[in-house]
Amino acid sequence: MFYEGMTQSDGVTAVNPPRVKGRITTTIHKAKEVRPMIEKCITLAKKAIPHQEAADNLESSADRGSDDWKAWRKTDAGQEWNKEVAQAVNLRRRAFAMLRDKEAVSILFDDVAPRFMDRTGGYTRIIQIAGVRLGDAGKQAILEFVGENDRISKKTTASKPVVQDDEPVAKDEPAAEPGETEEAEVETTDSAEATDAPEEAAKEE
Template sequence: MRHRVKGRKLGRNASHRHAMFRNMASSLIRTVRVEDGEPNSPKVAGRIVTTVPKAKELRPYVERLVTMARKAATHQEAADEFSTTAERNSPEWKQWRTSDQWQKWNQAIAPAVALRRRAFALLRDEEALDILFDELAERFQDRPGGYTRIVRLAQRRLGDAGEQALIEFVGERDRVRKKRSAPVVVDSAPAKTEKAPEPSTEPQASAAEDSGGEETETAKED
């Protein structure tokens, strides 16, 4: 039983799986930078098509890389306070190199360098690494997670009829659902109740008088 064993084997051994995820992650990241007229350029930037199990395994692999790039960008901004704009090997740069500012810059930039090396160990692609730390880190700087999405496709793969899906970076081509506004409740003014007219006693009195007159007339006749 596979207790406490995470992930799918996908019909491959460990080294084959790592190589496959490395290549797929590099392909996904490199599609972000699309140049016009380049051969074999992707139709849609930041998207690749694969099978559903592979997409589910690739998603945490890529999101871990984006998280590294986001953390490195934070350390890079902190180190920029102690950096210099002087040209390398110039007298100003050599003076900065021997000052306390360089020591502070070195301590501040060390975590960013370590994160970049860890990401390169997972990608092994310089171009994909530059895109990851230069473009994707800036795009997802204010996003705490969920950098990719998986969309299942209706068309199955030719050959084995495997279920296909596309995995892409969020932030572009997002379909935002508009929330329905709650109906406005207006307090209606209370309806004015008209008082019912008081019953008049005049007809009853006249009827009583008529009946009294008839009784006197009959008494006289008797």
């Protein structure tokens, strides 16, 4: 656990570990005050990781201080390693200037920062709680790292209703124009009269 064996700046007083790792309960004003510093420290630690990895890949297997080590330091690989280490050390010093604790810096660079390599920002969140602090009735809040106690929300999508295609409706024949209708009626009447005429002549004979 991170806080086992840790002491405060006096080197004697033990650090009181939080109930939940990565989460503290404090006043809302203190949480808002310290959050930007935490975000900046994590950003510095993330910037140092690529430089440290490059330095580890370039480092010689020779013992430090040996003749082989000194000869390697003069090579191009040794010069490149020196540049990468200098960048990583500079970022660690900047983080130490804010935290003022070597062990806290080691935890920040070795344990905390690698968790957020795929995240561009927003490493912490503030959750205001209903309870107030006894004594001064200060509004309390929870300050914690994201990703540890996140609730996984499952989105439920309603199934789309199945619409069955109706049978094709026969198209209505175009209505005849009024003029065409009258002509058709006249032709029908004429043909009927022509048919009845021979029948009447046959009856008279």
